[in-house]
Amino acid sequence: MKIGVVGATGEVGRTFLKLFEEYKLINEISELRLFASERSQGQEIKVGSKRYTVEKLQEDSMKEKYDYLFFSAGASVSKKFAPIAQESGNVVIDNSSQFRMDEKIPLVVPEVNAELLKNYRGIIANPNCSTIQMVLALNGIHRDLGLKEIVVSTYQAVSGAGNKGIIELLNQEKGINEVKHFPKVIKNNVIPLIGEKKENGLTFEEEKMINETRKIFSDKEIKVFPTTVRVPVLYGHSESVFFRTKLDSSVDEIMKLVESTPNVEYNEEKITPIEVAGSDITFVSRIRKIEEKTFLMWVIADNIRVGAATNAIRILQKHRELN
Numbered sequence: 262m263k264i265g266v267v268g269a270t271g272e273v274g275r276t277f278l279k280l281f282e283e284y285k286l287i288n289e290i291s292e293l294r295l296f297a298s299e300r301s302q303g304q305e306i307k308v309g310s311k312r313y314t315v316e317k318l319q320e321d322s323m324k325e326k327y328d329y330l331f332f333s334a335g336a337s338v339s340k341k342f343a344p345i346a347q348e349s350g351n352v353v354i355d356n357s358s359q360f361r362m363d364e365k366i367p368l369v370v371p372e373v374n375a376e377l378l379k380n381y382r383g384i385i386a387n388p389n390c391s392t393i394q395m396v397l398a399l400n401g402i403h404r405d406l407g408l409k410e411i412v413v414s415t416y417q418a419v420s421g422a423g424n425k426g427i428i429e430l431l432n433q434e435k436g437i438n439e440v441k442h443f444p445k446v447i448k449n450n451v452i453p454l455i456g457e458k459k460e461n462g463l464t465f466e467e468e469k470m471i472n473e474t475r476k477i478f479s480d481k482e483i484k485v486f487p488t489t490v491r492v493p494v495l496y497g498h499s500e501s502v503f504f505r506t507k508l509d510s511s512v513d514e515i516m517k518l519v520e521s522t523p524n525v526e527y528n529e530e531k532i533t534p535i536e537v538a539g540s541d542i543t544f545v546s547r548i549r550k551i552e553e554k555t556f557l558m559w560v561i562a563d564n565i566r567v568g569a570a571t572n573a574i575r576i577l578q579k580h581r582e583l584n
């Protein structure tokens with residue numbers, strides 16, 4: 262396979278490279294090309310036993326033929342370069358928000374809606390990190406009981422904002438109190454604003470959780486009420502999820518439905534971000550029945566892996582299997 266990674270020096274990009282080794286894809290890759298901005302041009306990155314030189318992203322490179330191209334360099338880079346790659350007949354797995362709500366573009370979590378990948382070539386959108394782990398946890402429940410509404414509060418790690426988010430927290434912990442990328446100090450703090458606030462008061466991150474959940478579940482009727490919050494954690498997003506179902510159920514059945522989705526585990530031990538960082542599993546715990554058809558649970562996953570790179574690798578694997 263010939264593979265290209267756009268944004269290879271970033272948090273998500275570097276995780277792709279790790280996963281190529283972990284998922285043994287590296288043995289099947291005959292050519293690997295790494296792209297980033299001019300800042301990283303010439304940098305060397307080791308993948309498996311070989312060293313690769315980072316190239317500056319240019320239109321001509323996107324016109325070449327690849328088996329798969331991964332994009333994780335932000336929405337504006339995807340907007341400009343992904344259509345060029347698509348026009349050349351390439352399959353592009355895009356981690357940015359650029360194409361997620363485009364009706365023609367599949368928004369895929371393979372454990373939930375892999376069928377969209379069959380006979381499809383072109384841009385495939387990877388959902389937002391906080392949406393992926395939530396729909397994975399709720400998938401079996403939505404399928405068998407029907408979901409009426411979801412109220413979710415997130416506790417999102419600084420790595421969700423990329424390298425710069427991690428650096429900002431680490432700097433503040435060292436006493437450098439510069440506030441650049443987050444709207445407030447993040448050290449010893451909690452910030453209930455991720456992304457810009459819209460006129461209706463929702464942030465862009467909250468709007469993504471509403472729209473993407475409906476698109477992935479192909480259900481425009483589901484009501485989603487999110488509050489997205491940044492916390493001073495390096496890796497791992499946590500979510501408190503309150504949901505109402507159409508059919509009644511029990512805590513035992515909810516546990517079974519949670520685990521009916523591959524790569525989702527009910528586990529009362531793995532409940533904090535530190536315990537899930539580095540894992541490709543979405544962990545669910547503290548399932549509570551509040552009243553008839555009304556439940557609460559805690560959902561936790563590594564945002565860079567489950568919420569970005571691992572989902573993209575699973576898209577590649579499923580796409581190959583189905584085509």
Ligand SMILES: NC(=O)c1ccc[n+]([C@@H]2O[C@H](COP(=O)([O-])OP(=O)(O)OC[C@H]3O[C@@H](n4cnc5c(N)ncnc54)[C@H](OP(=O)(O)O)[C@@H]3O)[C@@H](O)[C@H]2O)c1
Nearest residue numbers: 268270271272273297298301333334335357421423424569
């Ligand atoms: N972090 C997460 O949890 C997460 C989850 C889901 C989706 N995503 C999405 O994935 C994308 C990347 O996120 P990240 O966390 O990996 O960010 P990051 O750590 O800031 O990395 C950004 C990457 O994009 C490259 N880049 C920036 N501007 C570029 C340009 N003009 N041309 C070419 N490359 C450019 C950077 O290269 P340089 O090193 O040269 O600057 C770097 O490789 C974003 O769209 C983000 O929304 C992130």
